[in-house]
Amino acid sequence: xxxxxxxxxxxxxxxxxxxxxxxxxxxxxxxxxxxxxxxxxxxxxxxxxxxxxxxxxxxxxxxxxxxxxxxxxxxxxxxxxxxxxxxxxxxxxxxxxxxxxxxxxxxxxxxxxxxxxxxxxxxxxxxxxxxxxxxxxxxxxxxxxxxxxxxxxxxxxxxxxxxxxxxxxxxxxxxxxxxxxxxxxxxxxxxxxxxxxxxxxxxxxxxxxxxxxxxxxxxxxxxxxxxxxxxxxxxxxxxxxxxxxxxxxxxxxxxxxxxxxxxxxxxxxxxxxxxxxxxxxxxxxxxxxxxxxxxxxxxxxxxxxxxxxxxxxxxxxxxxxxxxxxxxxxxxxxxxxxxxxxxxxxxxxxxxxxxxxxxxxxxxxxxxxxxxxxxxxxxxxxxxxxxxxxxxxxxxxxxxxxxxxxxxxxxxxxxxxxxxxxxxxxxxxxxxxxxxxxxxxxxxxxxxxxxxxxxxxxxxxxxxxxxxxxxxxxxxxxxxxxxxxxxxxx
Numbered sequence: 001x002x003x004x005x006x007x008x009x010x011x012x013x014x015x016x017x018x019x020x021x022x023x024x025x026x027x028x029x030x031x032x033x034x035x036x037x038x039x040x041x042x043x044x045x046x047x048x049x050x051x052x053x054x055x056x057x058x059x060x061x062x063x064x065x066x067x068x069x070x071x072x073x074x075x076x077x078x079x080x081x082x083x084x085x086x087x088x089x090x091x092x093x094x095x096x097x098x099x100x101x102x103x104x105x106x107x108x109x110x111x112x113x114x115x116x117x118x119x120x121x122x123x124x125x126x127x128x129x130x131x132x133x134x135x136x137x138x139x140x141x142x143x144x145x146x147x148x149x150x151x152x153x154x155x156x157x158x159x160x161x162x163x164x165x166x167x168x169x170x171x172x173x174x175x176x177x178x179x180x181x182x183x184x185x186x187x188x189x190x191x192x193x194x195x196x197x198x199x200x201x202x203x204x205x206x207x208x209x210x211x212x213x214x215x216x217x218x219x220x221x222x223x224x225x226x227x228x229x230x231x232x233x234x235x236x237x238x239x240x241x242x243x244x245x246x247x248x249x250x251x252x253x254x255x256x257x258x259x260x261x262x263x264x265x266x267x268x269x270x271x272x273x274x275x276x277x278x279x280x281x282x283x284x285x286x287x288x289x290x291x292x293x294x295x296x297x298x299x300x301x302x303x304x305x306x307x308x309x310x311x312x313x314x315x316x317x318x319x320x321x322x323x324x325x326x327x328x329x330x331x332x333x334x335x336x337x338x339x340x341x342x343x344x345x346x347x348x349x350x351x352x353x354x355x356x357x358x359x360x361x362x363x364x365x366x367x368x369x370x371x372x373x374x375x376x377x378x379x380x381x382x383x384x385x386x387x388x389x390x391x392x393x394x395x396x397x398x399x400x401x402x403x404x405x406x407x408x409x410x411x412x413x414x415x416x417x418x419x420x421x422x423x424x425x426x427x428x429x430x431x432x433x434x435x436x437x438x439x440x441x442x443x444x445x446x447x448x449x450x451x452x453x454x455x456x457x458x459x460x461x462x463x464x465x466x467x468x469x470x471x472x473x474x475x476x477x478x479x480x481x482x483x484x485x486x487x488x489x490x
Contacts, residue, residue, distance in 0.1 A: 029077045029106040029127075031086065036071035037113045038093045043067045047075070050085040050099070053254035055301040056333070056450070059083070062442065080104050082252055095119040099255075100134055101198065103127060130195045133187035137180040137203060144176045163231045166218050170211065177207040197249035204239050205255030212262045219270070229270050238263045251293040260294070261301050279311035287324065296325045303334060304450065315342065340449060341469035347460045350445045352408065352434040355421065360406075360434055366464050368404045369485045371478070374446070374456040376410045377420025382455045385473055386424040392475035393482075394431060402462070402486060405431045410440040410454060461485050 033045065045065040052059040065073040065088075077084065080102060088110075089096040095112060106127035113120045123131040180203055188196045215232045222228040238260055241250040250256050264285060268278045275281070279302075286298045299321050302308055311317070318338045325331060340348075351361045362370065373389070375382035389405065397403040407424075411417040414435060421433050436443040441451070449458075449469075459467040459481055467485045 027078075027080075027104055029080060029084075029102045029104065029108075031075045031077070031102070031106070031108045031110065033065070033073040033075075033088065034071070034109060034111040035067055035073065037111075038095065038119065039067050039071065039090065041067050041069050041071060043090070043092070045073055045095075046089045047073075048087040048089075049077070050083060050087075051079070051081055052083050053257070053297065053301070055254065055258060055304050077102060083254060093119055097121065097135070098138070099202070100131055101195075101202075103130075103195075129187060130191045130199065133184060133191055133195075133199055136183050136187070137199070140180050140183045141176060144179060148172065163227050166215065166228055166231045169214050169218070173207060173211045173214075177204065180207075193245050194249055197245050198253055200246070201241075201250040201253035201256040205253055205257070205259040208238055208259040209255070209262055212259070212266050216266060216269070219273075224273060233267075233270060251297055254297075257294070257297045257301055260290075261298055264289075264298075277313075279308045280313045280317065283308075283313075283317045283321075296327060296330060299325055300330050300333060303337060304452070337450065341466065343466055343468070345466045347458070347464055347466055348445055348448050349464070350408075350434075352436065352445075354432060354434055355418070360432060362406075362460065363464060365404050365406075367462050368402050369462055369467070369482055370460040371403075371405045371482060372458040372460065373405065373407045374410060374451055374454050375407055376440075376454055377416050377423070378411070379454050381473075383424075385455045388473065388475040388478075389431065390425060393478055396479045397482065403482060407431055407433045408445070409433065409435050410443075410446065411435075412438050412440050414438065459485055461488065 035043075035045070039045070043066075045067070047063045047065045049061040049063065050059055051061065065075065067073055075086075077086070084102045085099045086102050087096070087098045087100070089098075093112075093114070095118075097110070106125075108123060108125045108128050108131060110131075111122040111124070113122070121135055123135065181200065184196070184199055184203065191199075219225075219228055219232060241247045265278070265282055268275070268282055268285070272278070283299070283302055286295060286302060290298055303314075303318050303321055308314060308317070315338065318334055321334055322331060322338075325334065347362060349362050351359050354360050371393075373385065375385070389407075394405065397405075407421075409417045409420065411420065417435050436446070440446070449456075455473070457473070457478070458469055461467040462485075467488070468481060
C-alpha cells in the first residue's frame with residue numbers, strides 16, 4: 001500500500017512539474033540560430049532586442065551573440081511585451097533579419113545557409129509560420145529594390161523635383177506595397193488573423209513612412225512649389241484599418257502609429273512650413289481626430305519627439321496628456337519626461353572620463369552655469385554646432401569662471417572620439433570634453449533623459465538644477481540663455 005501511495009505521489013509530482021514547466025515555456029520565447037554553414041565558433045552576430053515602441057528612447061537593447069562550439073546561438077527571451085521584436089545581422093556573410101515580432105510560447109529554429117544569391121534562411125518550430133511570412137515579404141521588397149536599381153528608376157534626391165517625379169515615386173512605393181501585401185495574403189490562414197493584421201500594419205506603416213519622408217524631401221527641394229504641394233496633398237493619405245480585427249490590432253503596431261503621426265504632421269507642414277505653433281496644433285488635432293489606443297500612442301509619440309520638446313507649450317501639452325492618457329506605463333513615461341526636463345529639476349549627476357582618463361562629475365561644477373552639449377564625431381549637425389561653439393559661444397565666456405561648457409561624446413570608440421575632439425578644436429579653458437565610455441545611446445545618462453537625437457543641449461544652473469532641457473542652436477539665443485541663468489538667482 002505504501003509503495004502504491006509513493007508511486008502515485010511521484011506520478012502526481014511529475015505531472016505537476018511538467019505542467020509548470022510547460023506554463024513557464026509559454027511565458028517566454030526560445031530562438032536558436034543554426035549557423036554551421038556560414039559562421040565559425042567564436043564569431044559574433046549583432047542582436048537587437050526591441051522591448052517598447054520604437055519612438056521610446058530606451059526601446060532597444062543591443063547585444064553580441066557568440067557562436068558556440070555547436071555553431072549555434074541560443075537565445076531565451078523572458079521579459080516579453082506586445083512590442084517585442086528581434087533583429088540579427090552579421091556583415092561577414094551579409095546576413096540580416098530585421099524587426100521579427102516575438103510572442104510568448106515561440107520556439108523557433110533559424111537555419112542560415114548560403115544560396116546562389118547570398119544567405120538563405122529556413123524557419124522551423126512552434127510559431128515559425130509568422131517568421132516565414134515576414135521573411136517572404138522582406139524578400140519581395142529586396143527583389144523589388146534590386147529590379148528598381150537595375151532599371152535606374154527616377155529619383156528626386158538631386159535637383160528640384162517635378163510633379164511627374166513625385167507621382168512616379170508614389171507609384172513605385174504603391175507597387176512595392178501591393179506585391180508585399182499579396183505575398184502576405186498567402187499566410188493569412190496559417191498565422192492567424194491577429195498576427196496577419198499586425199504584420200500588415202507593420203508593412204503599411206513602414207512603406208508609408210518612407211513615402212512621406214520622400215514627399216517631404218520633394219517639397220523642400222522644390223522650394224515649396226505649389227504644384228508639388230498640391231500633388232503631395234492628393235497622394236499621401238494613409239490606409240484606414242478595415243474590419244474589427246484591423247481596428248483592434250493596427251494601433252499595436254508602432255510602425256503604423258509613427259506613419260499616422262508623420263502623415264498628420266505632413267499635412268500641417270504643407271499648410272505652413274514655417275509655422276512655429278505646429279507642435280501644439282498637431283497635439284490638438286490628435287486629441288480631436290483619434291480615440292482610444294491610437295490616440296494615446298500618438299500623444300506619447302508626439303511628446304517624446306525632440307522637436308516637440310523644444311516647443312514653448314511642451315509643459316502645457318504634457319500636463320494635459322496626463323489627464324487624457326490613462327495607461328499606467330504611458331503615464332509613467334510622460335511623468336518622467338515632464339519631471340526630468342522641468343526647470344528646477346535636479347540634474348543627473350554623471351561621472352565620466354575626460355581626455356586624460358580623469359573622471360569628472362557634474363557636481364564638480366556646482367556654483368557654475370553649465371551648458372552640456374551631447375555630440376558625436378559622425379553627426380553633421382554636431383559639427384555645425386562646433387563652429388558656433390568655437391567662433392561665438394566659447395569666446396563670449398572666455399575668462400568667465402562662472403561658466404563651463406561640457407561636451408559629452410556618444411561615439412562607440414574612444415579613438416574616434418579623440419580624433420573628433422581634435423578636429424573640433426574647442427578651447428579647453430572653457431570647454432570640457434567627456435566620453436560616454438563607448439556606451440553611446442545606451443549610457444544611463446542618455447537613457448535617463450531619453451535623448452533620441454544629437455546635438456542635444458541642456459543648460460544647468462549654479463545649483464546643479466535644470467534651467468533649460470533644450471536650448472536653440474542659435475548662438476546669440478544660447479548666449480542670452482546662459483546670461484539669464486547666471487542672473488536668475490540674483
